[in-house]
Amino acid sequence: MTEVLTVSTATPSRDAGLRLAESAIGAGLAAGGQVSGPVASVFWHNGEFGQGEEWVVSFKTTAARYAELETHLIEYHEWKNPEVTAVPLARASAAYVEWVERVTAKKVADDG
Known part of the structure; x- marks a missing residue:
């Protein structure tokens, strides 16, 4: 299973x-x-203690597409060093997994 x-x-x-x-x-x-929020954040940044509001953005993807998604998020993010984390789903319905797999599958051009 994917x-x-x-x-x-x-x-x-x-x-x-x-x-x-x-x-x-x-x-x-x-x-x-x-996209959910705002959430209150408390953090260390550049050696200083800080607080602020942020919006959490969560994505559903396959492990096979993670590296590309991570690269995309870092490239298009407003921050220089954004947090990008991933957690595997311990369980998911077969239909849901099939949907995620189908939607994220790389499209291959038809040469024929």
């Missing part, structure tokens, strides 16, 4: 999260995604 992942990152605004989701899903790197 390994399905939930991949997440955070953005500084809802609009930034939607742009990132639209670009990744439009490129076929994820089958779907959600």
